[in-house]
Structures are given as C-alpha cells and as structure tokens.
Amino acid sequence: MKKMMKQLIPAVLATVLVLAAATVGVAGSHGTHKEQKTGILLVAFGSSEPGAQVSFENIDAKVKAAWPDIPVYWAYTSRIIRHKLARQGKHLDSPAMALARMADEQFTHVAVQSLHTIAGAEYHDLTRVVGAFKSMGDFDQIILGHPLLATQTAMEKAVDALFEMIPEKRKKQEAVVFMGHGTHHPANAFYPALMFQAQQRDPLVFIGAVEGYPEIDEIHSWLAEKKINTVWLLPFMSVAGDHAKNDMAGDEADSWKSILSEAGIACHTVMKGTAEYDSFVDIWLSHLEEVLHHFD
C-alpha cells in the first residue's frame, strides 16, 4: 500500500502541475477576445548570392499581389546562410524567430509556406517548429503549406513548368539535364519520380542531384547510351546560386559542365532558378492558397 502511494504521488503531482499550467495559460490571455489577424510566413532555405535575390523578390511580389491585405514575413532555414548575411549587415530570421515575432505582434492565424523543393530535412525541421508553436497556443491556427513537389497535381504542374524552362533553341536530339539539390533524406525519391514523369513526355529530359540520386555519373552513362552529343544544363533549384554557378556551370574539373565536356558532350548552360519562373511560383502559391482557405 505504501509503495502504491509512492507511485501515485508523482502522478498526482504531475496532474496538478499540468492543470496549474493550463490555468496560467488562460489567465495569461486575460480572457480578452482577440480580433483575427492573419499573416503569411514564407520560408526558404536561403541564399547569400546577391544574384539569387531575384528569385525571392519575384515570389515576394507575387504573394503580395495575390493577398494585398495580408502582411508577409520571411525566414531562412539555413543557419549558415543567415550568419553569412548577418556579417554583411543583412538580418534574416529563422522560422522560430519569425514566429516568435509574429506571436508578439498578436497574429492569430499564420500561414507558413515552405519554399523548399521537396519535403526533405529542412522541411521536416520546419514541421517541428510549426508543431511547437501550435502546442504553445500563441496562435488560434498555424498551418504549414506543402513544398513545391507534393501532391500528384503539383507534380504534373511541375512537369509542365520544367518544359517551360527549356530554351526554344534546344533541338529535339539534344538532351536537357536539370540539376536538383538532392538529399540523404528519403524525400530524395521525388527527383527520380519527377524525372520519370518528365520522360513520359520527352525521354531526353533528365533530373540529377548534386547531393543525391541520380548523380552526374549515372546521368552521364544514360547520355552516352543514347549517344547524346549536346546537352542543356539548367538548375532545378529555386535560386541559381552557388551550386548552379560552381557545381553545374563552373570551370572546375568536377562541375557537371566540365565532366560532360570532357566526355565530348557540348554543354549550354541556363542560369535561372525555378523561383524566377511564374509557372513554378504559381505552384507554391497554390499551396499557400490552400492553407489560407482553411482560415476562412
């Protein structure tokens, strides 16, 4: 019996503490009814390349034009990039910092829109931050929108958008190779899934990854199999930043351009990130629209 009491006491104490915390939570709001205040938080990986800012400015302008009455905030998930920008005097919030700011400014409904390409590691970290704010109860509603590649509808729109990126000068027998970022995360499978769907329309369109599957060696062997002698290289990343500049189109021996050129394949490069194209931005915006629709 004594032993049982000993086991019970911590349980009772824990319950009392939880109840006390809940009471403080209610008292903390002073029982006042807040007016609905909706905000948008756009979350990108980030880029420190000044040239890459065009992509973010394009998205920012499109979101503000679509929802002129809703304040728009930004956050970058990459700490390295935020710190690099800070040294240049540019301050950018992390998602948690931005949400804390929005809570302080008494937003009640927050639409967090991921500007990532896939639901990889960065996106999953973001789901945890959004989940934490949800459980803290600062907002009446906080919802996270899908990244670019998500539902089958979005995948089909992404295939259309990929084809819109291909320059008109490209001839039918020339291959098109997109460079995705890639990841160790299971969501890397979205790249070959998108390539499969793109190849239903044009078998000479390839999507590789600089840090995932398929790698340039695999892409190269497929190009060789098809006896391709000219390739168009394009980034499949929201910004044409460091990877596009160096790993894709750079002059170093291990860039995709160098590897393919070395193998006798002529390379044309296009330096424009997906977020510079309306057809891609529209996909992210459709995910945001879906989130805002929940608030109505």
Ligand code: CO
């Ligand atoms: Co990278």
